[in-house]
Amino acid sequence: MNLIADIGGTNARLALAGADGPDLSTLRSYRNADFASFDAVLTRYLADLSPPFLTAMVVAVAGPVKGTRARLTNRDWHFHDATLAERFGIEKVRLINDLTALGHAATRLDPAALTPLVTAEAPADQQALVVGIGTGFNVSPVIPDGPRITCPSVEAGHVSLPGSVLRQITAHAPQVGDPYPTVEDLFSGRGFQDFLARVTGDNTADAADLLVRYGTPGAKAASAAIDLYAQLIGLLLRDLTLAHLATGGLYLAGGVARGILSSPAAQHCEAILRQPSRFYDRQPPAWIITDDAAALIGCAGVAAQL
Numbered sequence: 001m002n003l004i005a006d007i008g009g010t011n012a013r014l015a016l017a018g019a020d021g022p023d024l025s026t027l028r029s030y031r032n033a034d035f036a037s038f039d040a041v042l043t044r045y046l047a048d049l050s051p052p053f054l055t056a057m058v059v060a061v062a063g064p065v066k067g068t069r070a071r072l073t074n075r076d077w078h079f080h081d082a083t084l085a086e087r088f089g090i091e092k093v094r095l096i097n098d099l100t101a102l103g104h105a106a107t108r109l110d111p112a113a114l115t116p117l118v119t120a121e122a123p124a125d126q127q128a129l130v131v132g133i134g135t136g137f138n139v140s141p142v143i144p145d146g147p148r149i150t151c152p153s154v155e156a157g158h159v160s161l162p163g164s165v166l167r168q169i170t171a172h173a174p175q176v177g178d179p180y181p182t183v184e185d186l187f188s189g190r191g192f193q194d195f196l197a198r199v200t201g202d203n204t205a206d207a208a209d210l211l212v213r214y215g216t217p218g219a220k221a222a223s224a225a226i227d228l229y230a231q232l233i234g235l236l237l238r239d240l241t242l243a244h245l246a247t248g249g250l251y252l253a254g255g256v257a258r259g260i261l262s263s264p265a266a267q268h269c270e271a272i273l274r275q276p277s278r279f280y281d282r283q284p285p286a287w288i289i290t291d292d293a294a295a296l297i298g299c300a301g302v303a304a305q306l
Contacts, residue, residue, distance in 0.1 A: 003045075003057040003090070004299035006098065007038060009074045009135065013293075014045045017300035021108070024293065026051070038077050042088060056092040056306045057084065058299040060101035065153075070095040073135075092306045098295055099132045099253070103140030103151035105298030106130050106251040106289070113291030117252065117261055118273050120285040126248035129240060130289075133233070134254025137184040141244050142251075148305055156240070157184035164235045172228055173199045187236060192229065192256050199225035211259050223265075230265040233257070234272025237286070242279050250286040253294075261288050 004022060006013045009032070016026040028045055035041045038059070063073035070079040081093040096104075106128055122128075128142040137157035143150040161180050169176050176198045180186035186195060193207040200221045213219040214226055237250055252261060261269060274283055291297075 001052050001054055002300065002303035003051070003054050004296050004303060005038075005042070005057070005059045006101065006295040006299065007032075007041075007059060007072060007077070008062045008098065009072070012038070012041045013296060014041070015296055016049070016051055017296075017303055019304060021300045022293065022296045027293070027296070032072075032075055032077075038072075038079060039084075039087065042084075046088070054088075054090045056094070056303045057088075057090045058094045058096065058101075058303045058306075059084075060096050060098040060295045060299050062098045065095050065097045065100075068095065070097075094302060094306060096299070096302060097138075097140075097153070099130060099138050099140045100151045100153065101295040101298035101302070102132070102251065102253050102289060103130045103142045103298065104149050104301040105294045105296075106142050107144065107149065107248075108297055108301055109289065109291060109294060113289065113294060114251075114287035115262065115290050116285070116287055117250075117266060118270055118283060118286040120249075120283050122249045122285045123247070127245050128248035128251060129244045129246035130251045130253060131237065131240060131257065132254040133187050133252070133257040135189050137187045137254075139240060139244070141246075142248070144248070149301065157188075158182050161186060162236060162239045164239065165232050168228070168232060168235060173225070175199070175201075183236065187233070187256070189256055192260075195229055196222060196225050199228065208259070211263060214263050214265065226260060226263070226265045227268050230260050230268040231272055233260065234269035237269070237273060238275075238277070241284055242277070247280060247282075247284050249284050251289055252286065253289045258288055258290070 002017045004017045012030045015022045061070040063071045068081045085093040130140040139156045140151050197203045210222040214223050
């Protein structure tokens with residue numbers, strides 16, 4: 001039996017997993033604010049479930065993972081695989097980034113866990129890409145190798161913003177200027193908020209509220225700005241598809257991606273993605289990951305490969 005954990009900025013979700021994946025009857029969610037550390041959360045979970053002997057544990061962390069250590073971005077929680085293994089008597093412990101967990105989950109997800117953005121054929125043996133646009137930005141390449149999946153670590157958020165995105169902003173919203181030196185500066189929660197403020201001239205409106213009011217008579221300027229932002233996402237995704245040869249498809253995650261691409265503005269992103277490319281002869285499919293247990297599914301996949 002394996003233990004899997006998805007440690008987000010607000011909640012910690014833990015479950016047990018076997019060869020068939022997570023046993024969702026064992027899923028428990030805890031508020032991070034109620035605990036001083038991940039060790040305290042794990043102690044509570046083990047007391048609640050009293051599981052049998054654990055062979056392995058895989059922990060997905062919403063923060064940087066460097067080798068055998070990890071850190072939660074918005075809380076002073078630190079993780080060390082050898083310390084966890086010794087303290088809790090678990091033979092194998094692996095720490096991964098939460099987006100990497102989604103990479104391991106992507107091709108294992110049930111269709112009900114995905115909302116199609118671009119419908120197209122998806123060869124199972126070709127590379128795919130998870131793109132996370134939320135609090136920050138990054139991607140997880142998904143490289144299949146028979147029954148195994150490899151998700152190499154990359155840093156895509158701090159590279160320079162693509163020229164295609166800058167040209168689209170200059171052409172359709174020159175008042176924005178050029179304040180986004182990196183991809184994450186624009187494609188993230190704070191970037192989306194800043195972009196809407198610059199396009200509409202309203203520094204007080206909340207991005208989440210504007211998404212809710214999208215298409216209403218009182219939000220015409222904001223709706224147009226959201227449409228443009230959806231186009232910018234499409235341009236970015238086209239570049240990422242080529243850079244990572246993601247002919248197996250794109251899997252989109254994160255609050256910003258889910259919010260915009262689950263709204264009518266998604267049609268503007270889809271239109272960009274469907275434009276012909278001289279580099280690949282068919283449009284790869286694209287989906288929005290909607291299953292909150294997706295990271296745990298990825299953790300279970302990693303645990304099965306240990």
